[in-house]
Amino acid sequence: MTKVVDRSPLNFYERTYLPALMEGFKITARHFARSVQGKNTATDLGDGYYPEVPWRVAEGYRGAPYLVSDQDGATKCVSCQLCEFICPPKAIKITPPGPEGQGADRPNAEKMPREFEINMLRCIFCGLCQEVCPEEAIFLQQHYSLTGLNREEMIYNKEKLLKLGGVHPGIQKWKHKLEEARDQESFPVKVD
Amino acid sequence: MSNAVTTAPAPTAPPPVEKIRIKVDGRDIDVPKLMPDWQGKLVPTTMLQACQMAAQEVPHYCYHPRLPIAGNCRMCLVEFGTPVMDPATKKPVLNEDGSTKIARSVLPYEPQTPRGAIACATPISPGMELYPSSPATKQMREAVLESLLINHPLDCTICDQAGECKLQEYSVQHGQAQSRFVEPKVHKPKAVDLGPRIVLDDERCILCTRCVRFTRDIAGDDALGIVNRGSYNTIATAPGKQFDNNYSLNTVDICPVGALTSKDFRFKMRVWFLKETKSLCTSCGTGCNITIGSRENVLHRFEPRDNDAVNGSWMCDSGRLNYPWIGRADRLQQVQVRGQASDWGTALGEITTHLRNASDGSVAIIASARQTTEELYLLRQLAVRVGALTDSVEREGEADRLLVHSDRNPNSQGARLTGIAYTEIGISIPSIADGIRSGKIKTLIVFGEDVTKCGIDAGLLGKVGTLIVSDILPNATTAVAHYLLPGCAHAEKRGTFINAKGRVQKFLKAVEPKGDARPEWEFLAELTKSLGAVDGFSTIEGLFNRMASEVPALAGVEWSKLGDHGVNVPV
Amino acid sequence: MLENIFSDPTFQFVLFSAAKIAVVFGVVMTFVAYAVLVERKVSAAIQDRVGPNRTAPPLALKIPVLGRLLQRWGMFQPMADGLKFILKEDFTPAYVRTVYFWLAPAIAVIPAFLTLAVIPFGSTLGSQKMVIADLNVGILYTFGIVSLGVYGIVLAGWSSNSKYPFLGGIRSSAQMISYEIAMGMSVVSLFLIVGDLNLMNLIQWQADHGWLVLYQPVAFVIFLVSAFAETNRLPFDMPESESELIGGYHTEYSSMKFALFFLGEYANMIASSAMMVTLFFGGWSLPWLGKPAETLLGGLVHIGIFIAKMIVLMLVFIWVRWMLPRFRYDQLMDLGWRRFIPAALANIVATALGVALLNR
C-alpha cells in the first residue's frame, strides 16, 4: 500500500518556525515535567537501573556471536570459513587445521578450526555469520555488555567462544551420515 | 614483434581451412571442419567446440581439451537438428518460405521427446542446427545434474574443492533447487589414501574418468581404474599399487569435483580467499607457467597455468610442492656487515666505495642461474664496470618424458644470454678459485649460490678479502660473508626467466618479502647506478626494456610484449 | 612609602583589575563545569532518563543524607569529567600540522574569555565599578573579539588534515561570518536609541527607561538566534554535527585539547548570555532597583541579579538544544542572509526614523 505524504509547501506562519518551536517546547516540557515527578524509562519498565538490573533483551536480539557445541559436546564448526568470508568488518579470523591438523572432535566431520577468533571490537553484530553458517555452528546470543581491559582481551578465541556459546542441539548430520553408511552392509568396500 | 624474436619458421601461407556452416541457437556460424584433438591430430569438429566458437559455453565434466574424449558424464547433452534430405534427389528439402527444413532429433520410439547428443563427442555436419539454450537442453542438464547428485554427499563445507567445484557451479547455473531423492544415499569410502600426495573421497566422485585418462594417457602410468558396479562404482588404484607418479597432483586440478584432493593443500585454506598471481615454476629449465595462490602474504599452493608453448595444462609434483622454503622461519632477513646487523644504506654505500677502488681483475662474480634475467644483466654490467670474471653454477638432474628438464636451473639461458656464463656453465669457476688462491682475486660477489659446494671450499673463501653475498636462505657461504644482502624468492618480486628452449617469460609478485629482504634487482640497480655502470630506469619494466635493447638475443622484445605466455628468442 | 603605593591610583587599578579578573575567571570556570552538568540533567529529564547520578568521591558518601543527595544530583560529576580530561591520553595524529593543531584549541577558547572583560556584571562594589574594562567602545570590542573565535575552529579543521574536521572548519567559517553580520546589525538599533557605546551607560539607560528588549524585540530575536549560530549550539551545530561529520573540527582532538574546545563552547555560551542580559535585559538592574549600589550589600545584590538573569538565558540555550533538530546547511544560510540581514537592516531604518521623529 502506498502512503502519500503531504508535501504541500509551508505557509507563511509555518515558515516563521514558530509552530515548530512551540511544538518542540510542548513535547520537551511534557517529558521534563514527567521526569521531575520522578518518572522515567527505567521506572516505566519497573525494574530499576542498568548495572544493578541488567537489561532484558528481546527475543531474537543480536548480541555477541559465539560458537556452539552439539548435544554431544562436540564443536559444530567445520572451518568452512564462510563466516570469515561474509563478515563485513572482517572480525572473524579462522586458522584452518591444515593437512597435519587435528581432525574434528566428532566422527565423520573430518575437520574443525585449529583456531577461531572473533574480534569483538570489530564485530558489528550484523548476524551475517549466523545466517551464512551451513553447520548452524555460530549464533548471535544475548550478551551485549562486552568489556575488556585491552584490545587483546576483546579478541575471543575458540575456547572462549565455545564456552560462552554453550550447547545448541541440532540434527547432527555427520553422525547420521555415518550411521547410514554403517547400515549399508551390502556395500562391497568396507566403511570405517 | 620483429622476426628475431621468434624461432617459429617464417609464416608460410596457412593451408585453406575447410569450413562448415551451421546454426547455433539460430545464428549462422562458420566453423572449421577439422580441429586438433588432445594429441594435435586433426579430427572432425565437435558440437561442443562449435558451441564454444559461438560463445555458447556448454557445461561438461568428462571432456577436457587435453585428454582423450570419454563421453561418460552426459552433462554436455545438447538438443540439435539436421537438414531433411530428399532420399530421391539427395537434396535438402525446403520449407514453404524457402528455408531448409530441419528435423529436430527425437527419440525413435517416442517422436514427441527431443533427443540430445553429447556435444563433446558428436561431430558436426553441414547445415546442422544446435540448440544449446533450448528448453529441452535445459531439461536434459537438470536431469543429468539431478542424477549426479543422487548419491553425492554435499560435503561442501568440508570439501577443499568448494569454491572451484564444477558440480557446485553447474548446480547453481543449471540445476534444480531441490532433490526428489528421499532414499538413503549410497555411501562409499571417504578419505582414501591413494598415494603419497593424493586423497580420494569416493562419495564425491562423479566417475568422469578424467583422472584415469590423465594418468594413463598423459603421465603414462596406468595406475587408476574403476572398480565395482552400478552405483557402487569407485575409483581405485590397481591392487598393491600406489598412485605416486610425479604428475599425480594434476589429477587434483582436473578432477571437476572434490574427489581427488591434494594432501599438501588439504584443509589449508578455502580457495576463495586465495589471491592468484601469475608466475613461473623455478624447479627446472622447462619454466612451467603457474598460478600462485596466496593469502595475506602466506603462500598456499602452486597450480599449473595453461601455456601451449611450454607446459600445456600440467606441471610436475616436485615443482608444485617446491614452495614451503619461501616461508621458512630461518630466511635471511637482516642486512649484515661483517656479521653485525646493518642497513641497506650503510652496506650499499660501503660496497660502492669498495668496488670503486677495486683494481681491474681483482673482483669475481658468481651468480646463480636462479636469479632473474634482469638481475643477471645488472650483475654483468657490474662485472664490466669493475673488470670482473663471472660465472654461474650448473645444476643437473634426470629428465623425464613429459616436462621435467635435465637442467634444474630455471634461467640458465638467461645467464648465457646476459654473458654471465659461457655455454658450458661453471667452466670459469676453477679459474676463479685459482685467482683467489693466488691472491689476485680479492673480492668475491656471490648471488644465490653456496659456493662451498662447487669448488671454492670454506678455507679458500677465508682468503677472500671482501665477500659480498646475497641469498635467501642461510648456508655455508652466507655464514662467512662480509656483506650479507637478503634477497627475495621469485614469489616476492617481478622479473623474467628464459627457459631452456629460449622462451622469455615474466612472473609477478605474490607476497611481500620478509624483514629487510629486497628484490635483488632493486639494490643491484642502486649499486650499478652509483658506480655509473647502468642508469636510466626505475622500474622492472624499464630495466627489462633497457636490457632487451642491449642484449643482442633479446633485440625487439619488450616487457609489454611478453604477455602472460612469453615469447621465444634464439638461443 | 607603602601607603603611597596603595593610594596610587595606577596600582589600585592594577590590583583591583587583577582581583576582578581572577574572580570572574573562577566563576566562569565553575559555571562551565556546572553548565555541563545542568545540560546533562536537563537533557536526561527531557529524554526520560536520569542523567549522571553515580559519581561521588570516596568520603563524600559518609556525609549523612547530603552526601547521597549530592551524588543523586550528580554534583561531583564535573570533577570526574575534569579529571578524566586531564588524565586521558593526549594523542596527536601523525599527519596533522602540529603547530597549528596545538594552537587551535587555545585560539578557540581565549576570545570567549576576552569578551567577558567589557561586560558589567554589577553596578559598583565599594568604590569599584563591576566591570573589568569600562571601555567606551565596549560593544565594538566585543564584536572584534568574538569574530576571532572562528579562527580557532577553522585552524583546527584545517590543521587536522582529515576530511571531517576540514568540512567542519569550512562550515563553521561560513556560518560564523554570515551570522556575525546579522548580529552586528541587530545591535546598531540599540545604540541609535541609547546614543552611547559604553555598556555601563547602556545599562543605566535601561534602568532609567526600561529594558531594551521592550523597545527592540526584533533586534533581540535576531541577536538570540545569531548567538546560537555563533556559539555553534544546536540547532546550528553544523561545524561539529556528530551524525554527519563525526565531531567536525574537533574529531582529531583528545584529552585537554578537546576539553579546551568544550570549554570554549560553554564559555561562549556564558559570554553570549551575559551579553544579552546587558544589551536587552537591563544588566544588573531591575525595574525598581535602578540606582548604582551605594552599599556593599547592594552591590552584591546587583551581581546576584545579573547572574540570575544570565542563568535563565543559559537555560534557554540548553533547552533549545534538546528541543529542535539540526538545520539543513542551506536553510541555515538562507535564514542568515535572506531573512535576518534584511530584517536587521529594516529594523535599523525603522529605529532611525523613529528616533529622528521623536527627537524633532
Ligand code: SF4
Ligand atoms: S555478527 Fe557480523 S560482524 Fe559480527 S562476526 Fe558475525 S558477520 Fe562478522
Ligand code: SF4
Ligand atoms: S562457524 Fe559456520 S560458517 Fe563459520 S567456519 Fe564454522 S561452520 Fe563455517
Ligand code: SF4
Ligand atoms: S565436490 Fe563439489 S559439490 Fe561435492 S562436496 Fe565438494 S564442493 Fe560440494
Ligand code: SF4
Ligand atoms: S576422481 Fe575426479 S577426475 Fe576421477 S573420475 Fe572421479 S570425479 Fe572424475
Ligand code: FES
Ligand atoms: S562432457 Fe560430454 S559426456 Fe562428459
